[in-house]
Amino acid sequence: xxxxxxVCATVSSATIRxxxxxxxxxxxxxxxxxxxxxxxxxxxxxDLIESLGIPHTEIDLILVNQTPVDxxxxxxxxxxxxxxxxxxxxxxxxxxxxxxxxxxxxxxxLDIHLGKLAKYLRMLGFDTLYANHYSDTExxxxxxxxxxxxxxxxxxxxxxxxLVSHGYFVRTTQPRQQLVEIVERFDLKKLVTxxxxxxxCNGCLTPLEKPAAQGRVPAQIYQDLDKFVLCDSCxxxxxxxxxxxxxxxxxxxxxxx
Numbered sequence: 150x151x152x153x154x155x156v157c158a159t160v161s162s163a164t165i166r167x168x169x170x171x172x173x174x175x176x177x178x179x180x181x182x183x184x185x186x187x188x189x190x191x192x193x194x195x196d197l198i199e200s201l202g203i204p205h206t207e208i209d210l211i212l213v214n215q216t217p218v219d220x221x222x223x224x225x226x227x228x229x230x231x232x233x234x235x236x237x238x239x240x241x242x243x244x245x246x247x248x249x250x251x252x253x254x255x256x257x258x259l260d261i262h263l264g265k266l267a268k269y270l271r272m273l274g275f276d277t278l279y280a281n282h283y284s285d286t287e288x289x290x291x292x293x294x295x296x297x298x299x300x301x302x303x304x305x306x307x308x309x310x311x312l313v314s315h316g317y318f319v320r321t322t323q324p325r326q327q328l329v330e331i332v333e334r335f336d337l338k339k340l341v342t343x344x345x346x347x348x349x350c351n352g353c354l355t356p357l358e359k360p361a362a363q364g365r366v367p368a369q370i371y372q373d374l375d376k377f378v379l380c381d382s383c384x385x386x387x388x389x390x391x392x393x394x395x396x397x398x399x400x401x402x403x404x405x406x
Contacts, residue, residue: 159189159226160187160188160189161187161188161189161224161225161226161227162185162186162187162188162226162227163185163186163188163197163224163225163226163227163228163229163230164183164184164185164186164228164229164230165183165184165186165197165198165201165229165230165231165232166181166182166183166184166230166231166232167180167184167203167232168231168232168233168234169233169234170207170234170320171203171207171208171232171233171234173318173320174201174202174203174204174207174305174318175201175202175203184201186201188224191223191224192223192224193220193221193222193223193224194211194213194218194220194221194222194223194224194230195220195221197224198211198232199309202305203232204305204306204308204309204316204318205220205308205309206300206308206313206314206315206316206317206318207234207235207308207317207318208232208233208234208235209233209234209235210232210233211230211231211232211233212230212231212233213228213229213230213231214228214229215229215231254276254297255275255276255299255335255337255340256275256276256277256278256296256297256298256299257270257275257276257277257278257298257299257300257301258277258278258279258283258288258291258292258298258299258300258301259277259278259279259300259301259302260283260288260300260301260302260303260304260307261281261283262302262303262304263279263301263302263303263319263327264279264281265324265327266301266319266324266327266328266331267279268348268349269324269325269327269328270328270331271346271347271348271351272343272344272346272348272396272400273328273332273337273341273342273343273400274340274341274342274343274344274345274346275337275340275346276346276351277346277351278291278298278351279351285304285306285307285310288300288302288307289307289310289312289313290312292312292313292314292315292316293312293313293314297314297315298315299315299316299317299335300313300315300316300317301316301317301319301331302316302317302318302319303318303319303322305318317331317334317335319331325399328403329403332403338403338404341400341404343396343397343400344378344387344393347380347382347383347385347387349380349383349385350380350382350383350385351382352380352381352382352383353380353381353382354378354379354380354381354387355378355379355381356376356377356378356379357377357378357379357386359371359375359376359377361377361379362377362386362388365386366386366388370388370390374388374389374390376388376389
């Protein structure tokens, strides 16, 4: 006689709490509260956290039962988990920080939703890759390539890609507010070098002798102005017109609000 036996996996539970801006990724009812989770199989703490919607790139410290752990930790029954974002004001160097060391050179790659932000970052002089045809895999690969770029995105799922070590979810939706957010988040004010890059293609701008601009810019502009710059990539010529004055006003506000 065959006897069928149903073997049920043991149900385990753990309590997890997210702090500060990590709550931005949670439903309102779960923000700033202990969350009880149940599970039947072995889960790394990274998988568990990302299943709740929090990308690993936003996390700097995880404490389990008040002890620091890394992303490979296997969650156990009755664990109490505390998850913290990137620390800006507190020294936690003695603890097991999960974020990699800051990049020596700040370079960015942006997803399809952030085209205007890309132009603003280039306007401030930051090396910023953007193309509206990049796939998620291409974006993750560009972020992890030898240049080591910071991936900026409005897609939380993209930040969970295993190739991405440096990334940030842009909270705001209005481009100028996004720029303010990024400048503050990455402490960029001291690194701003305006009008060093082409806002259209990210190429470097170099001075152009006035005779070389003749016939390539409007006649009145050529007559009135003496200074021109040329993109060494797309060959776009720039000059200091009324648009330049408006951008400078915005940059001064950004750096000295």
